[in-house]
Amino acid sequence: MTLRVASLAAFATLLATAYQQSGGNLLERFRTMSRQSEERGLAEPFRGVTAKGQVEPGLFTIKSTGVTTEPVRKAADAFLAALTGDQRARSTFKVEDPEWRKWMNQHFYQRQGVSFLEMSESQRESAIALLRASLSAKGLKLTRDIMRLNHTLGELNNNDMEQYGEWRYHITVMGKPSATEPWGWQLDGHHAIINYFVLGTQVVMSPTFVGSEPVIAEGGKFKGTVILQQEQNDGLKFFRSLNEEQRRKAVIEVSKTGNNNVGEAFKDNVVLDYAGLPAKELSAAQKKQLLALAELYVANMDDGHARVKMEEVRRHLDRTYFAWIGGGDDTSVYYYRIHSPVVLIEFDHQRPANLRHLAKDPSVPNRQHIHCVIRTPNGNDYGKDLLRQHYLAHPHTD
Secondary structure (H helix, E strand, C coil), rough: HHHHHHHHHHHHHHHHHHHHHHCCCCCHHHHHHHHHHEEEEECCCCCCCCCCCCCCCCCCCCCCCCCCCCHHHHHHHHHHCCCCHHHHHHHHHHCCCCHHHCCCCCCCCCCCCCHHHHHCCCHHHHHHHHHHECCHHHHHHHHHHHHHHHHHHHHHHCCCCCCCCCCCCCEECCCCCCEEEEEEEEECCCCCEEEEEECCCCCCCCCCEEEECCEEECCCCCCCCCCCHHHHHHHHHHHHHHHHHHHHHHHCCCCCCCCCEEEEEECCCCCCCCCEEEHHHHHHHHHHHHHHHHHHHCCCCCHHHHHHHHHHHHHHHHHCCCEEEEEECCCCCEEEEECCCCCEEEEECCCCCCHHHHCCCCCCCCCEEEEEEEEECCCHHHHHHHHHHHHHHHCCCC
16 A cells, blocks of 8 residues: 555656656646546445444434534535536536545646636635635635645746646535535645535535645745644654553554555545554543544534534544554654544655655655545545435435
8 A cells, every 4th residue: 555655656756757848748648647546446336444344334323413504505605606607517516426536635636626726816715715614714724725835836846837836726516505405515636635525414524635745835935834733743742642551552663664644545445454552541631632633633624513523533532543653753754543433534744746856865754745634434434424324314316
């Protein structure tokens, strides 16, 4: 798995160099790579992330959360109304469409929907309003900062804004925005993917992918933009809070030499057994610290639905595991994950990809390239288990 991800990143880097040298004649190759990735990734019907290959039933139920989703619905309606007829046709899909699963972090991926790049200023404002209604202030800032850092990446690649840039992100809407029927939206772009499913007052915001290369803009138009430092530093603090016996269980690999995330693009059905340190072996203070670490990721949702999700995470705390790869020094690179029946969170320092030419050693991970993934295991990524239950109760016909 690690070698495959690393090879893909290296291949993308080679393509980026070739793209610059060829004057931009690689669009068809990018399309071919995208199509091949989709064919491989969607070859199996959706099952979801599992620990043993079988979905654990009964974890998710249709219910009222008491948290309104009306602002999201209204913002989605306003966004769709702001689009032209052609843009709307390219950006809307059925709620059960496999378009949900067609997302990819790599910059070369050929995406569906309408991009911020082609939007007018008023359309961009409507798109950002949809993000604002759906996310917390923290989540919106993180998303916009990732987009800005993609511009910084372009600057660091000889101002290549054909491949990178702030506005190279696409939005699609699945289903018709509704107060009672299932629907949702997706943001897809380099280092920023959000899948946001809505059913009544319930929200599932996964898979979500956040990251950047670089994570700190040291110059350029967006100098001073910084992301994912608390996720990085608080993960290390938690690891350091463990005693020797706890660390022995938490560390699943000592050496961190490659990319370790397992839940990235087209890994909807990955089988990942629980590994590392069981949360039930933590002290009360350590349990509180682990929950706070998980909340850093969950809290990118709007505040009300983040509280609902964290209640779910807490209910399964004694079935939660914390795993670590790498060192624990101030300058170490590392990977960690928080894994339970209802949440999978991964943090990973990655090898250089599109900034290999600036890396001291491009063969090893560094702190300027971070990937984070948040998933809902056991069949409820994209809200699919809730959608399944909804259709059982309310059979639909095309």
